[in-house]
Amino acid sequence: MRRILSFTVLVGVMGCASYAEPQTEVTVEPTARELAPKELRTWVDARGGTGETVHWVSEGGVYDHPSGEKLFGMIGFDSSKVIWPDQPGGKITHLTRKTFAYTDAETGEVLTEYNGKPVTPIAYPYQMISYRYENGRIYGDVEQGVGDNVRQIKSVDGMRTRMMGEDTMAVTASVFLDFPTSNGGRYEAWENYDFFLHTNEEIDEPHQMSWQRYGAVPPFAGEGKAIYHLLSWRVESQEEFPDQLLAWAKENKPEWLTPPQSVEEVRKLQSGEAGVGWAR
DSSP states (O other): OEEEEOOOOEEOOTTSOOEEOOOOEEEEOOOHHHHSOHHHHHHHHHHHOSSSOEEEEEEEEEEEETTOOEEEEEEEEEEEEEEOOSSTTSOEEEEEEEEEEEEETTTOOBOSEETTEEOOOEEEEEEEEEEEEETTEEEEEEEEOOGGGOEEEOOSSOBEEEEETTTEEEEEEEEEEEEEOTTSOEEEEEEEEEEEEEOOTTOSOOEEEEEEEEEEOOGGGOSOEEEEEEEEEEESSGGGSOHHHHHHHHHHOGGGGSOOOSHHHHHHHHHSOOOTTBOO
């Protein structure tokens, strides 16, 4: 518990000798963030910031499996904020929106059509993630979807953290997805996230991530399996976006440049109908 001592005030009274007020103690209770385990606090601060909106921008590609042929490029971003609980041990809430567009494998232009089929971006109107720290691992339970398709994805194994030298914390999250879809099929995929969080202030991009996915090719591309790979890094404002990504976002997904501001906003989104291209 921290204590802050008030300063001494010297007061002159009608030319008489000055006197000192008695010192008093003001007790300031540590916040939930300050009391959180270091690994958890480092992760939450890096992923969602400590107040103002932060963004993670991404670029990468989709590759046919097993040939390795590049099918498409990808660009995208998410916008995030974090709400810490009032009391230590409460639920840490990460509110985010994310969207990704497919691009032509050769020209890099954003695709709106492929082989006569429309191509719509991947776009989540929200994801709400609740973090906790147990047995040396960080757990993040995800809530997403709209209407009858609101889904909760519980973190079973948690995210593993380890130090790489003195300045870099690596956070690894592997996700195995297998659940029924509304059309009677099944959604199956494997994804792996490797975050590298650097405390060395000389590094230009101290928040970095590599993402891999094995699953079906995008729906508009037909049948088959693919490897997806993205590199991501955090930026503090829209001015730091890559030019192409920011222009596309402002024209096509301006709402995604701001995260949900409250749990109440998320509940309203859940009760509405998903828009065109919104992931369900």
